Amino acid sequence: MSVRENILNAIAANQPELVSLPVIDRASVIRYEDLYAQFKTVLESIGGKVELISNTAVLKEQLDTNRSTGSFIVNTIAALGDVDNHVASLTAIELEKVDKAYIEGTVGVAENGAVWIYESQMINRLVPFICQHLVLVIDKKNIVATLHQAYEKIEVAREGFGVFIAGPSKTADIEQSLVIGAHGARSATVYVVE
Numbered sequence: 001m002s003v004r005e006n007i008l009n010a011i012a013a014n015q016p017e018l019v020s021l022p023v024i025d026r027a028s029v030i031r032y033e034d035l036y037a038q039f040k041t042v043l044e045s046i047g048g049k050v051e052l053i054s055n056t057a058v059l060k061e062q063l064d065t066n067r068s069t070g071s072f073i074v075n076t077i078a079a080l081g082d083v084d085n086h087v088a089s090l091t092a093i094e095l096e097k098v099d100k101a102y103i104e105g106t107v108g109v110a111e112n113g114a115v116w117i118y119e120s121q122m123i124n125r126l127v128p129f130i131c132q133h134l135v136l137v138i139d140k141k142n143i144v145a146t147l148h149q150a151y152e153k154i155e156v157a158r159e160g161f162g163v164f165i166a167g168p169s170k171t172a173d174i175e176q177s178l179v180i181g182a183h184g185a186r187s188a189t190v191y192v193v194e
Helices: 003-013 035-045 057-068 084-088 147-153
Strands: 049-053 070-073 098-104 108-110 112-120 135-140 162-165 187-193
Touching: 035 049, 057 070, 084 162, 098 147, 108 147, 112 135, 112 147
Parallel strands: 049 187, 070 098, 098 135, 135 187
Antiparallel strands: 108 112, 112 162
């Protein structure tokens, strides 16, 4: 037997006993009186913006105005007009000039300001990370208190990729100075539809 096989056999023979996961009463973990208010407070505290709108007509006008400037705008939301399905086959080099991306989210999380997005909602998994300005749209009724509740609402294995996004890209690694947009969107705005 080789040294490698000896090590792997020793590891296999010395596995700890399996312990069942504890049962958590998810209803008693965290509660908020107003899920939207908590979501807004947290997301704005980490650099994002949140706006409550009555319908998507405002966004449709905004999208049309953005496109009229000649900037590279990506829309993945059918309710706002033509969906840019052609971005599915674009590479990072071709997408690097995306100024703004409009993406519909599935669920928002009040405890951390995150929004879950499936790969099919972003059309190309690079779009929410390579754009300069990210616009997410969620329904107010789809805001939950905790990540535990969010995972109950989403199907993680439904698609090959999905992600929680909370605010714009940020890092504080360099000289302990906060840098926004270092490796992703410089701004993130979440429109919550009543």
